[in-house]
Amino acid sequence: MEEQTVVTAESVPGESGPENKSGSPAVVEMIHLKKSFDNVPVLRDINLTVQKGENLVVLGKSGTGKSVLIKCIVGLIDHDYGKLSIFGEDTAQLSEKQLVETRRKIGFLFQSGALYDSMSVRENLGFPLRRQQDSIPKEEMDSLIKEALENVGLAKAIDKTPAELSGGMRKRLGLARTLILKPQIMLYDEPTTGLDPITSKEISKLILEVQKKYDTSSVIITHDMECARLTADRVIVIKDGMCEVEGSFDELKNSTDPWIRSFFE
Amino acid sequence: MEPKIKIRIITREKIQEDFLASIFGKFFIEVTSLAMFTLRFFKEVWKPPYELNELLKQSFLVGYKSFPLVAITGFIIGLVLTIQSRPTLAKFGAVSMLPAMVAVSLIREIGPVITALIFAGKVGSGIGAELASMKVTEQIDAMQVSGTNPFKYLVVTRVLASTVMLPLLVVLADAVGLMGSFVGVNLKGNVSASFFFQEVFQSLDFNDVLPAIVKTFFFGFAIGLIGCYKGYYANTGTEGVGKAANAAVVFASLMVFIIDMIAVQLTSVLQY
Numbered sequence: 001m002e003e004q005t006v007v008t009a010e011s012v013p014g015e016s017g018p019e020n021k022s023g024s025p026a027v028v029e030m031i032h033l034k035k036s037f038d039n040v041p042v043l044r045d046i047n048l049t050v051q052k053g054e055n056l057v058v059l060g061k062s063g064t065g066k067s068v069l070i071k072c073i074v075g076l077i078d079h080d081y082g083k084l085s086i087f088g089e090d091t092a093q094l095s096e097k098q099l100v101e102t103r104r105k106i107g108f109l110f111q112s113g114a115l116y117d118s119m120s121v122r123e124n125l126g127f128p129l130r131r132q133q134d135s136i137p138k139e140e141m142d143s144l145i146k147e148a149l150e151n152v153g154l155a156k157a158i159d160k161t162p163a164e165l166s167g168g169m170r171k172r173l174g175l176a177r178t179l180i181l182k183p184q185i186m187l188y189d190e191p192t193t194g195l196d197p198i199t200s201k202e203i204s205k206l207i208l209e210v211q212k213k214y215d216t217s218s219v220i221i222t223h224d225m226e227c228a229r230l231t232a233d234r235v236i237v238i239k240d241g242m243c244e245v246e247g248s249f250d251e252l253k254n255s256t257d258p259w260i261r262s263f264f265e
Numbered sequence: 266m267e268p269k270i271k272i273r274i275i276t277r278e279k280i281q282e283d284f285l286a287s288i289f290g291k292f293f294i295e296v297t298s299l300a301m302f303t304l305r306f307f308k309e310v311w312k313p314p315y316e317l318n319e320l321l322k323q324s325f326l327v328g329y330k331s332f333p334l335v336a337i338t339g340f341i342i343g344l345v346l347t348i349q350s351r352p353t354l355a356k357f358g359a360v361s362m363l364p365a366m367v368a369v370s371l372i373r374e375i376g377p378v379i380t381a382l383i384f385a386g387k388v389g390s391g392i393g394a395e396l397a398s399m400k401v402t403e404q405i406d407a408m409q410v411s412g413t414n415p416f417k418y419l420v421v422t423r424v425l426a427s428t429v430m431l432p433l434l435v436v437l438a439d440a441v442g443l444m445g446s447f448v449g450v451n452l453k454g455n456v457s458a459s460f461f462f463q464e465v466f467q468s469l470d471f472n473d474v475l476p477a478i479v480k481t482f483f484f485g486f487a488i489g490l491i492g493c494y495k496g497y498y499a500n501t502g503t504e505g506v507g508k509a510a511n512a513a514v515v516f517a518s519l520m521v522f523i524i525d526m527i528a529v530q531l532t533s534v535l536q537y
Contacts, residue, residue: 071406074410075409076406076409076410100412103410103412104412106410107410108406108407108410110403110406110407111403112402112403114402114403114404114406114407115404115407116404116407117398117399117402117404127411127413128411128412128413131411131412131413132411132412177411181411
C-alpha cells in the first residue's frame with residue numbers, strides 16, 4: 001500500500017461535502033476525493049455517500065476510475081486529496097491498526113474472483129477466517145464454511161479446486177469468501193462481467209439476498225444494466241473523474257441527456 | 266502562406282546520452298527498489314504473526330521437492346568431475362590424489378554453486394511466476410483486503426525457506442556428489458569405500474567446509490528475495506508473469522556468482 005500524505009477537505013476553507021439527504025447514517029462518505037497516477041488525474045472531485053443498507057450502483061465508461069474509487073474505500077489505493085469517512089470516522093485520522101480494524105468490516109468482490117489457486121474451495125473460505133480469528137475451533141470453522149457455501153448454492157463444491165469451477169461458480173465462491181466474515185459494507189467490482197445472462201441474473205439476485213439477510217450497504221460497479229436495474233437503490237454516473245449525475249435507475253433511464261441515455265440503450 | 270516546419274536536429278551524442286541516462290536510470294531505480302524491498306523484509310521478519318505453517322509448507326516445497334533434482338545433478342557432477350580429472354592426474358602419476366582433488370573442488374566450489382544455480386532455476390523462477398500470477402489475478406489484493414499482510418505471508422516465508430533449505434540441499438548434493446565420485450574412481454580402478462572416504466576426509470578441513478556452507482545461506486537468501494521481488498512487482502498481464510519468472514532466474518543466477526566472488530575473496534583474506 002502506498003504511503004502518502006492525505007490532504008483532507010476540511011482543511012480547505014469554503015469547501016464542504018455532499019449532504020446526507022436521507023437522514024440515515026452514512027457508512028461511506030467521500031468529500032472532494034482526488035486521485036492521480038503519474039500526474040494523470042483519475043478521480044478529479046468525487047463527492048458521494050452510501051447510506052446504511054443501501055445499494056449504490058456506479059456507472060461510467062471504462063477507465064473513468066470506478067475501480068479506483070472502490071479500491072480507495074477498501075484501502076488498496078490511498079487517495080491524494082479529500083476526505084474519506086467510513087462509519088463516520090475520517091480514515092486520515094485513524095492509526096494503521098484502526099484502519100485495519102475498519103477495513104475488516106468491508107468485503108470486496110473482485111472482478112476475477114481473486115480465488116487462491118493453490119487452495120481448495122474449503123481452504124479458500126477458511127483462510128480469511130483463520131486470519132481474523134486465530135483460535136477458531138475446527139467445528140465452528142467447518143460450520144461457517146458450509147453455511148457460506150450453502151448461501152451461494154455451492155455446498156457440493158467444497159472439496160474442489162478453483163480451477164474446476166465455472167466462471168459463475170468462481171464469482172459465487174468469491175462472494176462466499178467475502179461474506180464469511182460478515183462485512184457491513186460490500187464492494188462489488190463488475191460482479192457479472194463475463195457471465196451469461198442467466199448466471200448474471202443469479203448473481204444480481206444473490207447481491208439482493210445479501211443486502212436483505214445481512215443488512216449490508218453495497219457499492220456495485222457494473223456495465224450490466226440488468227444487474228443495475230435489479231440491484232440499485234440509487235445510481236451515480238462518473239464522467240471525467242467526477243460524479244456527473246445521481247438518481248434512481250428509472251430517473252436516469254428517462255433522462256433527457258443523450259449521454260446518460262446512451263448507457264441504457 | 267507556407268506551413269512552418271520545425272526541424273529538430275538530434276545528434277548522435279544526444280541519442281547516446283539519452284540511451285545511457287535511460288539505462289543507468291533504470292539500473293539505479295531497480296537497485297534502489299530492491300534495497301527498499303530488502304529493508305522491508307528485515308523490518309517485517311521480526312514482527313508477529315510469524316506464519317510458521319506457511320514457512321513449513323514453503324520449506325517442504327522448496328527443499329524436499331528440490332532434492333531429487335539436486336541429488337541427480339550432484340551425482341552426475343561428482344562422477345563426471347572424477348572421470349574428466351583422471352587423465353590429467355594420471356600424466357603426473359597422481360591418480361591416488363583423485364578423491365582428495367574431487368572432494369576439495371566439490372565441497373568448496375562446485376557443489377554450492379551448481380546447486381545454487383539449479384535452485385535459482387527451479388525455486389527462483391517458481392516463486393517469481395507464482396507471485397506474479399497472484400498479482401495479476403488480484404490474489405495479493407484479496408489477501409490484503411482479508412486482513413492479511415501479503416508481504417509477511419508470501420515474501421518473508423519464501424525468503425526464509427530458501428535461506429534455510431539451500432544449505433541443507435548443498436550438504437546433500439555434496440554427499441551424493443562424493444558417491445558419484447566414488448563410482449567414477451571405480452570405473453577404472455578398484456578402490457574400497459573406506460579408503461576413498463578416508464582420503465576424502467583427510468583432504469578436507471574446517472576452512473574448506475565452513476565458508477562453503479556459510480555462503481550458501483547468502484545464495485538462498487538472494488535467490489528467494491529476487492524471486493519474490495520480481496514476482497511482487499511484476500507488470501500486470503500474462504506477459505508480466507513470464508518476464509518475472511525469467512528475470513528472477515537471470516538476476517538470481519547473476520547474484521549467485523557475485524556473492525561467490527565476494528565470498529572467495531573474503532575467505533582468502535581471512536585465511537591467509
